[in-house]
Amino acid sequence: MSHDLYATWACAEIASIIRNNQPTYFTNSGYPTGWTVGSGREGGRLWPLADGVISSYHSSVTDDLHIAVEFKRTNEGLHGTLTALGQSLAYLHKGYHASIIVIPEKYTSHSSPANHIKDVLDLTANTMPVGVYGYKEPDLTKLNPFENQITCYRQPQLSLSPLVTGASVGSRPKSSTLWAHVREGMSYPDVFYKYCKEVKFVTSYPSNRNFQLLPELIAAVNRIMPTADPIKFLSYTKDDSILDRTWLHVWFNYYFHKNLRPIFTKDPHTGLYAVNAKASLIKQNKSEFANFLSGRKDSLKEKIVEKLNKGSLTEDEAWEEYVRTVRNQAHSYREVIDSGLYHLNLIDSEGNLTKVGYKFVDEADKESSVYSNTAIQILRGAALVYGNFSAFLHYVYQLSEEVFSEEAMYFASMNRKNGTIKFDNVGFKAYLYEKMKDDLSLILTSSIRSPGNPRNAFQAEIPFLKYLGLIDEGTPFRLGTGLLINWPVVQESIEYMNANNL
Structure with missing residues (x-):
């Protein structure tokens, strides 16, 4: 499992913790309750870049509050905790309202690193809104892999104004969806x-x-x-x-x-x-x-x-x-x-090709087509590993298992003229969207700033995954199953990226 996938799961779980314990986080804002909280990724490109972003909006507050999340894996070593400490302060300088450090509960060389980082902050930056959380290994069989696996050691207090208020418009923190931004009719x-x-x-x-x-x-x-x-x-x-x-x-x-x-x-x-x-x-x-x-x-x-x-x-x-x-x-x-x-x-x-980008275009150039076997494999792998669509598929699958294990005929509708039963994919996608938004804190929406007709749920993500062959290209939905995810292709694509060090 990739660093980005773990960071996504952790960001979503901490967003849920904040949403469910609002008075302890938002007291300093003057509005202890009534916040909508969601997790995402940083939408801009200006360094330093957070591993995740937790955003909150309130009907009585003009601007959203943004929290940068810095996540460290065990294999990054104990020195990674000190790197995280510096990054957390840099995010405050960038204009975030708060930052959160998420590190393993213990390393082989240190039994309580989260407590240690908390003590350092309390001594040297006592008033800084930096949170510290420790985690145990996630349970990959769960809808929320980090559920009950994350402990708060230092809680960031959120206020309406970031420490740095003079940041230019281009450098202000921005939030985007947890998975890569795609759009129907454009992201071919x-x-x-x-x-x-x-x-x-x-x-x-x-x-x-x-x-x-x-x-x-x-x-x-x-x-x-x-x-x-x-x-x-x-x-x-x-x-x-x-x-x-x-x-x-x-x-x-x-x-x-x-x-x-x-x-x-x-x-x-x-x-x-x-x-x-x-x-x-x-x-x-x-x-x-x-x-x-x-x-x-x-x-x-x-x-x-x-x-x-x-x-x-x-x-x-x-x-x-x-x-x-x-x-x-x-x-x-x-x-x-x-x-x-x-x-x-x-x-x-800056717009230069990365190592993955060079490999992708070179392979496509060999056959002058993105659909050559290796080129599309790289694009699939990039979408899963870096674009976080592995997280999207994880949540879709787990939510589907949850609902269809209770009733296999959920989202079935009958054609009264000929008596045939078909799958209500519109209702199913709306269900997934609401669960991700309301229960999992994966999607942040603000009705105040989103007037007009709402976009259909996942009207861009599902076509994009069809283009890549990660879900069935013909009929992507099935009764009792939901979205038909091509798991062998998912696994093969991730393994390709790992094997080729991409």
Whole structure:
């Protein structure tokens, strides 16, 4: 089992402990109860990075409270406890409201390390909101592997203001889901491969930029923002960092590519406009390219062409609406894709390929496909080991075993017309989501800051796992079982990562 998986389990268990004992943690905040508590991972990339984040929100408080969690395994040695001590203080300097050290109950060379770290803090940093917890080995057969296995030795007192209040916006702590951030319609294996391929290119040819834009695009950008570089405007890039240069190439080579850029064609005889429906050059599966900006009635190009044919929009206005949306789309896609690559440990915080990233793209290059046996194996392994999807699958499996052992026909619904029984996958996913949120403190939501229609439960995670072959690609749900997890592939992928030191 990986360090990250253990850290995830420990973070979730401590979040539950805090949630269930709120008056002892939140008294200094002025609101001793009424907090919603959830666990996650650090959403930013600025060093130092916490192993986990516990976040809390309250309806009467403007900002969430964030606690950084530093987790140490036994094999990191006793010196790791002192490293954790320094890291816990660095997290406070970064802007966290508190930090928590989680270390083994004992080492062969020390019988009570948690007490020792507590004494050091009490003597040298008595007022610092740093918690110390010791753990026994987790029970892997349990839904909560660290349940009753973690003891609090020093409790952090939470206040509404972090010790460091002058941190810049970019350096403030951010929280993300415990597993890697993915999004439906964006997080395709093929884009991860092509992004990594472009990293290799831009780091070899740092000044290369050869994109030809339509005059209509350039003119529209100039009308909207006369001082803007049209290339950077349309790709939502601003400098020459590796991250920006890579995204610029991904955007113009695969998404907003040359043949896709025109909005429409125009019939010279009738004057009617027709949608230029070229797809992206990102494959959504092994054979089909994903649509981008067209393909549905509510797609950007379809809506613009409809307005043009109705005469409610001029061509200049059409191009201006187009470039604004393209820019916004570039920003949205980039946030999902490069953060996903970072969470999967394929790129580092500066955008360079990691060891795993190089191995992944080199293997995919051999067959010019992410779906080559070794490349997809590496991507699966990265998702499980670094992206924490092993934790996601653990919780799904344990919750499913719990509910279906009581009643195998839970979430069964009958078709009244033909009498057939089918699995209610929507109800099942909603059940998993509520259990993870309310019982396990795995998901933090704030209705105050999440207006509008809520996203369906796990509408991004399950398709992503299907792309990777970690769950059944055809019918991923079954009566009496729930999600059909491909456990042999899960085990094989983790073993591959371990055997190849990735």
